[in-house]
């Protein structure tokens with residue numbers, strides 16, 4: 001499977017275009033509304049058939065492009081069932097798999113940042129959303145987040161993948177792009193070899209981060225696949 005990492009500097013979000021080389025069937029993980037022009041052009045330039053948009057969770061910091069992409073490409077919107085996002089075409093859960101040509105994307109339920117977080121596993125790589133970031137991890141102080149649950153998701157699901165599995169994060173705030181399971185096991189300061197579950201919970205419960213600036217806009221909009229308040233004629237521009 002081919003993978004292209006894409007970046008939105010405003011929200012520090014990483015989106016990923018994943019496709020099967022032979023069939024040209026593609027999935028776009030965590031599309032950002034402000035990057036729709038870029039993403040739609042790229043799908044067309046690479047001669048791909050966008051079959052799915054896959055959310056790793058309901059985002060609190062940016063608005064998804066999934067609704068406009070569905071209008072443009074007839075793609076299927078997938079979000080975890082806990083999201084209660086009525087706009088989604090398929091409510092996924094851990095253990096599901098998503099066919100892409102002759103390949104499969106496996107769904108791992110990795111809650112803790114929110115209760116709707118999934119990671120997407122393909123051969124040799126995992127898209128971890130905001131569960132596991134590079135030398136970092138998602139905060140756990142809203143959207144039913146739970147530090148103990150995040151510790152369990154990372155240690156029992158992600159850290160049991162092969163050491164050389166590439167980790168593609170949902171955000172990067174530190175100038176990284178990707179790493180590997182072994183790198184995060186060895187060097188992640190929050191959940192690497194030097195911290196146990198209690199340390200992790202203590203660290204996460206004392207971050208005292210300000211809320212994401214766009215949270216009040218992003219949450220309701222993402223439950224509508226990013227089309228709330230959008231003139232849907234907007235998508236005719238593409």
Ligand SMILES: N[C@@H](CCC(=O)N[C@@H](CS)C(=O)NCC(=O)O)C(=O)O
Pocket residue numbers: 011059060061130136137138139140171173209211212213214
């Ligand atoms: N300054 C950013 C913060 C965004 C934020 O809180 N991001 C979440 C992911 S949705 C997070 O877990 N951040 C981890 C961190 O900042 O350590 C904003 O206002 O949007």
Ligand SMILES: [Fe+2]
Pocket residue numbers: 057058059060061113130138
């Ligand atoms: Fe997030």
